[in-house]
Amino acid sequence: MKKALITGVTGQDGAYLAEFLLEKGYEVHGIKRRASLFNTDRIDHIYRDLHEADVRFILHYGDLSDSTNIIRIIQDVQPDEIYNLGAMSHVQVSFDSPEYTANVDGIGTLRILEAVRILGLTEKTRIYQASTSELYGLVQEVPQKETTPFYPRSPYAVAKMYAYWITVNYREAYNMYACNGILFNHESPLRGETFVTRKITRATAQIALGTKKCLYLGNMDAKRDWGHAKDYIEAMWLILQQDKAEDFVIATGITTTVRDFVKMAFNEVGVTLEFKGSEEEEVAVVVACSNPRFQVPIGQKVVAVDPKYYRPTEVELLIGDPTKSNTKLGWKPKYDLPMMVKEMVEADVNLFANQSSVNKAGKPL
Ligand code: NDP
């Protein structure tokens, strides 16, 4: 039985990947951080008590900022594959915590590679590094592919650029099977609540159900190549199953503005929007509401700009060229954007329609 170790197992991708690998028959080990409240919501459905028979999903406490912890876990597990998904993954937050981000997202990757080298596992253990389209940053070429030059535009992207190159360096220096997946944005109902797509689908649901009036966003002109996390975690696995270790772009090849994502989300609850004004003055108002389940008044302002969400340096346009992954990995996404928006909005409508009215402390929400 193959053993996989996933850092960031409690995140969006870690949760889908753990489920996927368990279905493939792997023994799956995950690293989770100690938190003052339970932080395993996304993986609770696959977790089983260790006292039961044949448990194949095992969690370890750890942190990418702690070398000795990483070495000990890798020594105990002796994994065939490591998926390094753990990161401070929010681009805007990285401007507030740049040093922490560099430590975890940059040096954290070095800690994994060094642990594998120190433990003499370079021939046994294959390593996947969660690289990102944020590396492309300021547009140098479109669509962006494996050979496009990087120009990172945030402390997050700069940290990930170190992680990218240290992965390439360990592959070349020590002949390790270590690869970068340069993944463009991917989303799902499990997406963190402060990333723009999930922020939009949650607010759409709350506005449709009448529990929220207005959604405040930053740059609605930004364009992203959005795919579905379920498709993208399959690509991670494929990248580690090849004869030769290589880096791959994973993308859909289609780009969409944040504004158009907002329109699509509101359309899912039968609400048609009109956008007026420009830049900081831009708002969206309701011009039609066709779904009898939701009564959003015509003329209500449901979206407005709050400049606090603008970033000091922005990535305006991402559009990936997935030709290499299509041809060499045989990877093709099953979801398109309309399918994903529908799934996310439906999930958030169900979430808020059935949500408890008290929080974990028993206080009214
Ligand atoms: P999430 O933010 O959902 O998950 C991040 C995970 O990393 C969580 O499990 C988090 O733990 C963990 N983590 C954070 N800090 C540390 C730390 N110091 N030590 C150990 N673990 C830590 O991210 P995604 O699942 O969306 O992304 C997975 C990876 O892929 C990340 O590295 C991200 O940067 C990268 N990526 C993501 C893309 C996307 O569009 N989703 C695109 C390209 C790359 P906790 O739950 O405790 O916070």
Ligand code: GDR
């Ligand atoms: P991104 O994702 O920065 O691309 O990083 P995010 O969803 O945060 O932003 C996408 C674009 O939307 C604009 N935007 C807003 N973003 C947020 N979060 N909140 C807002 O209110 C808002 N309004 C407009 C942003 O300015 C940006 O242009 C994600 C993360 O998952 C990274 O870890 C990953 O590496 C990249 O995707 C690929």
